Amino acid sequence: MDFKLLGERVTALRKEKGISQKQIAEDLHISRATLSSFENGGSVDIGCKKVMAILDYFGYEIAIKEQSRFPTFEELRDE
Numbered sequence: 001m002d003f004k005l006l007g008e009r010v011t012a013l014r015k016e017k018g019i020s021q022k023q024i025a026e027d028l029h030i031s032r033a034t035l036s037s038f039e040n041g042g043s044v045d046i047g048c049k050k051v052m053a054i055l056d057y058f059g060y061e062i063a064i065k066e067q068s069r070f071p072t073f074e075e076l077r078d079e
Contacts, residue, residue: 004041006051011039013058028053 001009014024021039025032030050038046038054055061 007039007041010054010058013060014039017058024054024057028057 014021021032021035024030025035028050030053034046034050035054038051052062
């Protein structure tokens with residue numbers, strides 16, 4: 001998964017839960033502009049700690065997995 005797709009997924013989670021960027025930014029003590037840039041794929045230097053905090057906010061975490069030559073079911077479904 002690339003950074004742009006990760007930002008898109010965070011946007012989808014946020015909208016699914018009906019939470020504004022402003023609310024997340026205030027809760028996590030980050031700027032709304034940083035969050036917006038991340039969601040739009042514009043900020044690749046957001047920092048791992050902030051990304052992990054954003055994912056944790058929604059109850060998700062980063063996982064390391066071995067790369068595969070073949071797409072997963074979820075990747076095929078999302079295309």
